[in-house]
Amino acid sequence: MERIPILKMGPFLLVTIQVDMHDRLAMQLQDDLTTRIADTSARGVLIDISALEMVDSFIGRMLANIAGMSRVLDAETVVVGMRPAVAITLVELGMSLTGVRTALDVERGMALLGSAQRR
Amino acid sequence: MERIPILKMGPFLLVTIQVDMHDRLAMQLQDDLTTRIADTSARGVLIDISALEMVDSFIGRMLANIAGMSRVLDAETVVVGMRPAVAITLVELGMSLTGVRTALDVERGMALLGSAQRR
Numbered sequence: 001m002e003r004i005p006i007l008k009m010g011p012f013l014l015v016t017i018q019v020d021m022h023d024r025l026a027m028q029l030q031d032d033l034t035t036r037i038a039d040t041s042a043r044g045v046l047i048d049i050s051a052l053e054m055v056d057s058f059i060g061r062m063l064a065n066i067a068g069m070s071r072v073l074d075a076e077t078v079v080v081g082m083r084p085a086v087a088i089t090l091v092e093l094g095m096s097l098t099g100v101r102t103a104l105d106v107e108r109g110m111a112l113l114g115s116a117q118r119r
Numbered sequence: 120m121e122r123i124p125i126l127k128m129g130p131f132l133l134v135t136i137q138v139d140m141h142d143r144l145a146m147q148l149q150d151d152l153t154t155r156i157a158d159t160s161a162r163g164v165l166i167d168i169s170a171l172e173m174v175d176s177f178i179g180r181m182l183a184n185i186a187g188m189s190r191v192l193d194a195e196t197v198v199v200g201m202r203p204a205v206a207i208t209l210v211e212l213g214m215s216l217t218g219v220r221t222a223l224d225v226e227r228g229m230a231l232l233g234s235a236q237r238r
Contacts, residue, residue: 005170
């Protein structure tokens with residue numbers, strides 16, 4: 001399967017990352033996601049990483065890139081579902097996911113996006 | 120990655136199938152999903168198969184099993200995001216996905232579950 005599905009849920013888009021990311025797949029995701037934001041006028045993007053057992057600098061950079069691209073298209077990005085072990089590793093490695101907002105799960109992520117939108 | 124994430128969205132659960140299913144993964148998903156329905160008192164399950172380029176009899180049976188298990192736990196199952204080519208193949212192969220409800224996308228699936236719940 002060469003593409004990561006992007007699901008539209010009301011004014012937001014949801015991306016669940018389940019497969020190992022590699023360069024081409026990350027590029028494809030950025031491409032698909034920005035196109036989809038433009039097409040649907042989405043105001044927020046939720047990226048679920050609950051299936052990921054590890055977040056390395058490649059994934060971290062991809063998340064930051066997606067957040068940056070979405071921002072210039074006027075959509076907020078929230079990363080949700082991070083496992084506790086991943087959070088520990090991120091901090092231990094000194095990776096701060098700059099510019100990326102996080103929430104515990106999809107519901108809280110949606111609430112965060114909803115409140116950001118109302119402001 | 121050995122597990123398919125199950126996301127809670129309000130009263131419903133969302134499962135996005137992105138990876139090739141095999142016996143053990145299907146069993147794990149059934150196990151996780153039924154546990155999750157019981158834990159969260161979910162009233163509906165959405166299974167997104169937009170990433171699947173092919174639905175064979177194994178996947179068909181798995182979807183029917185999940186729908187059956189959810190039903191006895193008082194949750195409706197809706198399969199969403201089927202690709203047009205998959206629909207064509209299903210009918211040509213004479214597979215009818217008995218007992219499985221379908222909707223075009225997640226939003227329509229949620230609307231279907233919502234209206235089923237209100238009845």
